[in-house]
Amino acid sequence: MIVFRLGRIRTPQGPGVVLLLPFIDSFQRVDLRTRAFSVPPCKLASKDGAVLSVGADVQFRIWDPVLSVMTVKDLNTATRMTAQNAMTKALLKRPLREIQMEKPKISDQLLLEINDVTRAWGLEVDRVELAVEAVLQLPQDSPAGPSLDSTLQQLALHFLGGGMASVAGGAPLPEPDTLDMVNEVEPSAPHGGAGSSPKQPVAEGLLTALKPFLSEALVSQVGACYQFNVVLPSGTQSIYFLDLTTGQGRVGHGEPDAIPDVVVEMAEEDLQALLCRELRPLGAYMSGRLKVKGDLAVAMKLEAVLRALK
Template identity: 50%
Template sequence: MFGKSGYQAVPLGDWNQPSINSELYKGTSSNILFSTDAGSSYDYVPKIDDSDLRDKSQGLLSWICSGIVTLLVALLTLVTLPISGWFVLKVVPNYERIVLFRLGRIRAPKGPGVVLVLPFIDQWKKVDLRTKAFNVPPCKIMTKDGALISVGADIQFRVWNPVLSLVAVQDLNNSTRMTAQNVMTDTLIKKRLKEIQTEKLRIEEYLVADINYRTKAWGIEVDRVEMMIEAVIKLPEGSVPGGHLIMPPGVPGLECLSGPLQQMAMHFLSKDATPTQQEAGSIEIVNETTCVSAPTSLHLSVEDLLSAVEVFLSESLVNRVQALYQFNITMSNGTVKTCFLDLSQGTGKAGQGVPCNTPDVVLDMSEEDLLAIFSGNLRPLGAYMSGRVQVHGDLKTAMRLEEVVKALKHQ
């Protein structure tokens, strides 16, 4: 069957072990397309050698007919020059290749530069070789220890074989996205929550290797996988609420850092804002499903809080903070009250209403959360990570509110 059609099977002998090397497929494209091995499901890929554009498996009669038709079209193109030159000459940039189908038979990729495409008998498609990216939508995954998390991912890949990317898969982007989502799900359900948090970089490297192993026959190479843990919906069975911190994917003020560096920066930021020394190597978890309220014995209003804060404002505190904060507070009756804390100049000032100058950070929160933060029962970082406080501005500047909380405790 395959001898008559001119197609041969693609070998899988050297694909048994995945690798995460960026040179994973260097020098293998010609071997994939020109082989005598059998037994692969990709047996429709024709054998084409980059150094010989003829399809040697073609029958004699078919070859003679194709040659005659090609010659006639070439003569017609030559006679109608220069008018035909506008239609048959294609300019291919360095980052693209043209895959040519002449009379239905695939040819070697063309480009870069000027490429001749014969009319009537040539069909062609451009393939972009630049790195592309897509995201895997967040999905809920049950981990090995019973935790329920919402996880997504960003995937970067590039085409290393233009021919395979066209003939081996119909929808390259969608197929790669579904494969990446399945690989990520299959990997994370075998991990515990703590392993996912502490070994994120190693898991990402494994995902790169596994996705490459499953998609190499499509002519693509995955360069990078970055997991994004959106939230911990349910803690592991038997765990105590209040424990490990899940980093959100986008942290204002730290967007320039990569995922692992952003996690490290946020970890040290959390340690700097903590009044007590954390255990070395530990990661704190914020339970996003349990609200932390201020003690019932503390009955303060926003006005009382502002009066208490104004008492201990000083130049030393202003020098440590150097920021102007605006608080949009949602009261228990549903109304919104605005107040400010000016620690940018002088001895500082606190009051109600909108500040005269443009605030450095605007924080949206409820009255209960505001009182909990300034009473020390709710840390600013934990409130932000759990979504109870919305920060508009630089996160690092917002976290300097911890200095005000420390001063209140000291007083």
């Protein structure tokens, strides 16, 4: 129960018996149990011109009753609108085949996007399940489609592999809008191949790419030392560190000189998704893809590092 005494909010009361002063106190009850709602099926056009009917099931709970009362007047309606808008924006960018084959992945991304908005309201979404009700119209044939997808995949492979000096034999780097699109494309083939030169491990290349973004301002904002235990595809574990406690900060291979504030354990592909902003620290932790030893609040400060990368 949230009690207002002469218009001033008090510490949440209950559950149980709560004493109220007549004519002085007013109150509002807040249910902290997990609840659910359904986004009703709506007609959407996919990237390749298909028309489909899509809905979603959302489970959520209130984690901060004071914020839920103070920030939003109608929390349920605001959450439903946020979920529906996030679903619409996510599906408009994807072809029909990807929507049908990667529903769990799209649901996870929707979970992160909705939480980015609703956590400021004291509400946290625990689960999102996308439901494709029917395909009302098949995709339209587009001769330019395969060529565009192939180009984006090549750019994604180059960008995520750490090489930013040239693209397609010295062509200029794509504009920022293009890079945002590239970051959303998953590489479909392993790096390297016939005629390619040996490359450093992906995790090491990604963390090394952080160096130009380190600054005293970032150190002042984060002020913590992180150790990353990265599980490689081979099953072995490699250790890296990100020290944002002094100077302009340091990043490198091996354990940090000082005792880390937080030890983070995750797979190499999840680290790649995290640094490319395809995965958020909170969503990775909630889904079990990121394991934290230490203060969770300090671990969530990694979001400041990701904003610097953007």
